[in-house]
Amino acid sequence: MSVLLEVIATTVADARLAAQAGADRLELVTAMGEGGLTPSVGLIEAVVSAVDIPVNVIVRPHSRSFVYDADDSAVMLRDVRAAKAARANGVVIGMLTQAGRIDRDALARAIDAADGLAITFHRAFDEARDLQEALDVLLEFEAVTNVLTSGGKASVLDAQATLGDLVRQASGSHCTVLAGAGLTVDAVAGFVRATQVQAVHFGSGVRVGGKGLAPVDAARVAQVRALLNAA
Numbered sequence: 001m002s003v004l005l006e007v008i009a010t011t012v013a014d015a016r017l018a019a020q021a022g023a024d025r026l027e028l029v030t031a032m033g034e035g036g037l038t039p040s041v042g043l044i045e046a047v048v049s050a051v052d053i054p055v056n057v058i059v060r061p062h063s064r065s066f067v068y069d070a071d072d073s074a075v076m077l078r079d080v081r082a083a084k085a086a087r088a089n090g091v092v093i094g095m096l097t098q099a100g101r102i103d104r105d106a107l108a109r110a111i112d113a114a115d116g117l118a119i120t121f122h123r124a125f126d127e128a129r130d131l132q133e134a135l136d137v138l139l140e141f142e143a144v145t146n147v148l149t150s151g152g153k154a155s156v157l158d159a160q161a162t163l164g165d166l167v168r169q170a171s172g173s174h175c176t177v178l179a180g181a182g183l184t185v186d187a188v189a190g191f192v193r194a195t196q197v198q199a200v201h202f203g204s205g206v207r208v209g210g211k212g213l214a215p216v217d218a219a220r221v222a223q224v225r226a227l228l229n230a231a
Contacts, residue, residue, distance in 0.1 A: 003192055003228040004199035006056075006178065007206055007221060008032065010039075012046050013150040014216040018206075019051040022225030027054045027092055032203065032212050034063035035123075036092075038079050044086040054089035056120055059110070063188075066096045066124035073106055080113040090117045092148070094124025101128060102137040111143040120146040120178065126153075135166055139173050146178045148201055155182025156191065163195040184210075185220055189227045200228070 006025045007018040010032050012076050017024060021100035028047055036058045044223065048055050057080045061072050068076065083091050095103040099156025102121075111119060121144055128134035131152055137143045149166065151159025156179045167177045183191065188200060206221045208214035 006201045008203040017218045021221035029058045029144045056085040056090040057088045058092040068206040077113045091122040094122040119143045148178045150181035192231045
């Protein structure tokens with residue numbers, strides 16, 4: 001079974017290019033320079049209509065931190081419901097307590113609002129005080145089907161041992177470790193062999209010139225797809 005390839009899209013054109021080149025799933029975001037914020041309902045609807053692959057939508061109200069107050073949380077719940085109404089496949093969320101632990105209560109409320117949508121817990125995970133403990137908490141939530149992580153480092157390529165440990169920890173569960181941040185076309189095959197990850201997430205690595213604010217490069221996506229198929 002081939003490794004799943006998720007690609008970040010910020011426009012309808014990105015989405016079409018990534019899907020045509022072999023991406024299995026999209027993460028739809030805006031403000032990629034800020035690490036990704038919630039896209040507009042209009043963009044969600046347009047992308048869902050434009051492609052035949054699953055579209056997961058980030059729900060992140062601001063880039064200040066992953067610790068949210070009551071107002072932030074209320075906005076997130078509205079956005080989760082809006083993403084569902086716009087026929088997204090899932091939502092990409094993450095929330096921590098001041099102590100650096102998974103915010104169980106806020107996560108539970110978001111899952112309830114998602115009403116059956118797939119849940120990816122995003123790289124807020126990498127700021128948790130203890131990654132193994134954080135993953136154990138996420139494994140308690142059946143709705144959380146993916147955890148996007150770089151193993152606590154700026155790049156997954158600097159955290160291969162940690163990623164391998166997380167993959168083993170999640171093995172046999174409902175939750176897939178989705179490795180992302182810093183992956184490159186040249187490194188992906190060796191990374192997959194070393195860590196045994198079953199899903200990878202690409203942003204800048206499959207964009208023109210390797211630049212985060214550039215459009216998706218269909219040739220790079222196709223190259224990654226071929227390498228994953230052969231891995």
